[in-house]
Amino acid sequence: MNKRMVWIIAKKDMKSIISIKQILLPMLILPTVLCVIMPAVLIFFLQANHLSFINGPDQMLTLIGEIPGREGEMIRHLSDKKSQMIYLFVNYILPSLFLLVPVITSMMIAANSFVGEKERRTLESLLFAPINIKDLFLGKVLSAFLPSMTISLGAYVLGAIIINVLTYGQFNGFLFLTANWFLFVLWIVPSLTTLTILFNVLISARVKGFQEAQQLGGVTVLPIIGLLISQVSGLFFFNPVIIFLIGIILIILSIFILLKIAKMNERHILFEKQVN
Numbered sequence: 001m002n003k004r005m006v007w008i009i010a011k012k013d014m015k016s017i018i019s020i021k022q023i024l025l026p027m028l029i030l031p032t033v034l035c036v037i038m039p040a041v042l043i044f045f046l047q048a049n050h051l052s053f054i055n056g057p058d059q060m061l062t063l064i065g066e067i068p069g070r071e072g073e074m075i076r077h078l079s080d081k082k083s084q085m086i087y088l089f090v091n092y093i094l095p096s097l098f099l100l101v102p103v104i105t106s107m108m109i110a111a112n113s114f115v116g117e118k119e120r121r122t123l124e125s126l127l128f129a130p131i132n133i134k135d136l137f138l139g140k141v142l143s144a145f146l147p148s149m150t151i152s153l154g155a156y157v158l159g160a161i162i163i164n165v166l167t168y169g170q171f172n173g174f175l176f177l178t179a180n181w182f183l184f185v186l187w188i189v190p191s192l193t194t195l196t197i198l199f200n201v202l203i204s205a206r207v208k209g210f211q212e213a214q215q216l217g218g219v220t221v222l223p224i225i226g227l228l229i230s231q232v233s234g235l236f237f238f239n240p241v242i243i244f245l246i247g248i249i250l251i252i253l254s255i256f257i258l259l260k261i262a263k264m265n266e267r268h269i270l271f272e273k274q275v276n
Helices: 003-018 021-047 057-066 069-076 081-098 100-111 113-119 123-128 133-171 179-204 210-233 240-262 267-275
Strands: none
Touching: 003 021, 003 133, 021 081, 021 100, 021 133, 057 069, 057 081, 069 081, 081 100, 081 133, 081 179, 081 210, 100 113, 100 133, 100 179, 100 210, 113 133, 113 179, 133 179, 179 210, 179 240
């Protein structure tokens, strides 16, 4: 592996992201809405006792009664309903929404990787340049991984500050700094980002347009919606063991897709799929 060449490719792609508004704007707007504006608005209305702002507050309170273990007991012993609902939202529902940040940002960057080169008419010269195809793929993956992780970590930090400022007096502690959240940020986000990037790079190397790559890559959002539904319906609740197992599954899937990408480690195969 030529580390210098990998970094040159990654840096070139990361610079090009800034000039593409259809990629840059969603990358900035989505984390702001999901991790700052929406939690702040919801917490504000709940603290003001506007429980009607939540659809089905009784259903959410029933859901709280189903949370097992020590944490479930702790939530049910909180002083009032609004505190219970805020805790449920921040530590069980918001994590699934937060995962949309790394998924969508990495999806948009990675989906643009090869088709973007074609649309800018630079793919042919890139394929015929003295670059190892493995280095090319690694550079593309790195160019999506670094911005996605940076944005995700930044969104988490900013969201943690906003939420803890709004709720510290109510809970007499930091609401956003739990074992579940740390596992999400340090374990799930990197593995999910890697899987999303590999999947979208694979798609991008096979299709011929950004819109097509983006539409096919959107499949990666569906499991996140499934996680959100599982939390709202009470199918299962996040705990460190479940979060760890989810991360293992993501890593296994990443290895499977990586093996698929390895089969494309021939210059003429990639050229035929993109240029012909």
